[in-house]
Amino acid sequence: MSKVLDSMWWEKYRPMCLDDLILPDSRREVFATMISKREMPNLLFHGPQGGGKSTLARILMSKKYGLINDKQSNVLEINGSSKRTRGIGFMDDVVDAFLRHPPIGSDIYKVVFIDEADKLTKDAFDSLRGLIEKYGRKYGRFLFTGNWISKIPGPVQSRFMIFPFEQIPKVFVTDYCVKVLESENIKFEKENAEVVVEALYPDVRGIMNTIQKGSYTGELKINKDDITTLENTLIGFVLEVIDALDQNQLGKLGKPMDAIFTLLKDNDIDFPKVYERLFFKKVSAPIKIIINEFSSQHQTALNPVMNFTAMIFKFMKAMGEYHELRSK
Secondary structure: OOOOOOOOHHHHOOOOOHHHOOOOHHHHHHHHHHHHHOOOOOEEEEOOOOOOHHHHHHHHOOOOOOOOOOOHHHEEEEEOOOOOOOOHHHHHHHHHHHHOOOOOOOOOOEEEEEEOHHHOOHHHHHHHHHHHHHHHOOOEEEEEEEOOHHHOOHHHHOOOEEEEOOOOOHHHHHHHHHHHHHHOOOEOOHHHHHHHHHHHOOOHHHHHHHHHHOOOOOEOOOOHHHHOOHHHHHHHHHHHHHHHHHOOOHHHOHHHHHHHHHHHHHOOOOHHHHHHHHHOOOOOHHHHHHHHHHHHHHHHOOOHHHHHHHHHHHHHHHHHHHHHHHHO
């Protein structure tokens, strides 16, 4: 039987080089050229969760396959969502101090890698603009990843080469799970892996951790109730509402609306996750605009549940007006 808990599969099977990633050939060629020539501009990767942004960033920052040739200490990695690191104090005290001295050894650059850079404060971005100007002419380089490019100020964006990312297709994630299970000599039915992917996509880390947990006995066993998250259930009902509105079939609204109200009343919902996943679903542009609007209002809303409910009713108003215009 495989020693399932000897290491985390997410880390063990993380892609380690460009060839392991799903990338358009043209983009793969760009990054391969950067690595071979040891040339790096400031880079900004943005897009939804599960697109490979952070994985690619870490490949570029690795010694074996990336741009760092000599000392890993020439890379400063920062979590942009952490309260300790997302403000101006950290930029002035730590990032500036890191860049103050040239790279050690044979490396050309010192690199500041900020994961979830879209979570930084306005003051932090103001400070970064100065640091980019101060050190960018020399050896300082910056690599940002984030879900929402709109949250990164334009004057900061203008100092980066920007690459948008799409979510990795579900079929690839499923095949990835199958390869890992086969490598670990786990007995499994592919349908069980597909159930996990369907429930947790695009959270590839969560999918892999769930697959590993379910394989503890040497055979993949999945309890569907354990992987059906409240957030995904809520998203499913909201998509039913959107579909009924798209088809102008108002008689189909009752059941999903009742289910939504029940979920909102009795449970603690991770609303930012719901807004993000809804936004990247295949919904019409007017619906995306409304989702974006209420997602932006979430942090300042006195009551997040009422904010979310108001979004649903605005869907109804917007789609009602749309169908009325079409009928004229």
